Each structure stands twice: as structure tokens, then as C-alpha cells.
């Protein structure tokens with residue numbers, strides 16, 4: 039399927055629609071204050087997709103300062119907090135472009151890699167991340183509130199590496 043869309047930075051006027059997308063697509067929901075605090079701290083890595091004038095998807099990340107060793111060692115890491123695309127707009131490449139948008143922003147924030155958690159049953163999302171070069175780093179049992187396990191997936195930044 040083909041659709042025309044643009045990826046741009048989140049702005050406060052998007053909040054209501056982004057919260058609606060989050061509640062429509064995911065069981066992990068957040069308060070308006072949480073979304074706004076992420077925007078205030080990391081505005082460049084909070085992006086939305088707009089298709090025919092409507093916001094249909096978003097991705098937001100934070101930057102975490104951690105010390106690490108080995109392949110993914112280094113101080114600054116991007117952490118994907120949430121990504122979702124409305125059901126009618128899926129399989130058009132929107133999530134892929136949202137992810138590329140956050141990865142570019144995270145490089146500008148000085149991050150050397152990006153990690154995320156994903157439900158082990160979320161075959162579509164795991165496939166999306168693999169296609170973007172993420173590898174499964176480990177599995178965390180009972181990560182989600184309903185007891186499901188998560189894969190932690192990572193990839194190095196920048197995108198070209």
C-alpha cells in the first residue's frame with residue numbers, strides 16, 4: 039500500500055491525538071504529563087507522522103546516561119519509549135520512517151546506540167526492528183504488567199553503521 043506522509047517533530051498541539059493513538063494501539067498508556075516531560079527533555083527525538091493532514095503515528099525516545107562495556111558500551115543511549123501507527127495507516131513504511139527520524143535525532147544528542155523493549159508475541163514489531171538492523175540482546179521475564187516477557191533489542195547508531 040502507498041500513502042503520502044511526512045515525519046516531523048511533535049508539538050504540544052499534537053498531544054491529544056498522540057494520546058489517542060497510544061490508547062488505540064498499545065496497552066502501555068501514559069499521562070499527558072509524561073508525554074510532555076519527554077517532549078520538554080528530548081524534543082528532537084519525539085516525532086509524529088502526518089498523512090493527509092492527520093497525525094497517524096508517533097515515536098518517542100529518551101536519552102539515558104549509562105556506563106557499559108562490550109559491543110554496546112558507551113555512556114549515552116537512546117531508549118525507545120513508545121511507537122505506534124493507527125491501524126488504517128499500517129504497512130506503508132510509516133513506523134520505519136519514524137524510527138529513522140528518532141535515530142537521526144539521537145545521534146545529534148550524542149547517542150551511540152538505541153535500545154527498546156518489545157513483547158515477545160509482537161511479531162510485527164520485532165520484524166520491523168529486525169528490518170532496521172536491531173538484534174535481540176536479551177529476554178526479560180514478566181517485563182509487562184500482564185506477565186508477558188520482553189525482548190530487549192538494540193542497534194548501534196548512526197543509522198549507516
Ligand SMILES: CC(C)(COP(=O)(O)OP(=O)(O)OC[C@H]1O[C@@H](n2cnc3c(N)ncnc32)[C@H](O)[C@@H]1OP(=O)(O)O)[C@@H](O)C(=O)NCCC(=O)NCCS
Nearest residue numbers: 063121122123128129130131132133134156162163165166
Ligand atoms: C508495529 C507498528 C508500529 C508497525 O508500523 P507500520 O507503519 O505498519 O510499520 P512499517 O510499514 O514501517 O513496516 C516495516 C516492516 O516491518 C515489518 N512489519 C510491520 N508490521 C508487521 C506485521 N504486522 N507483521 C509482520 N511484519 C510486519 C514488515 O517487514 C514491514 O515491511 P513490509 O510492509 O515491506 O513487509 C504498528 O503495527 C503498530 O502501531 N502496532 C501497535 C503498537 C506496537 O506494537 N508498537 C510497538 C511496541 S514495541
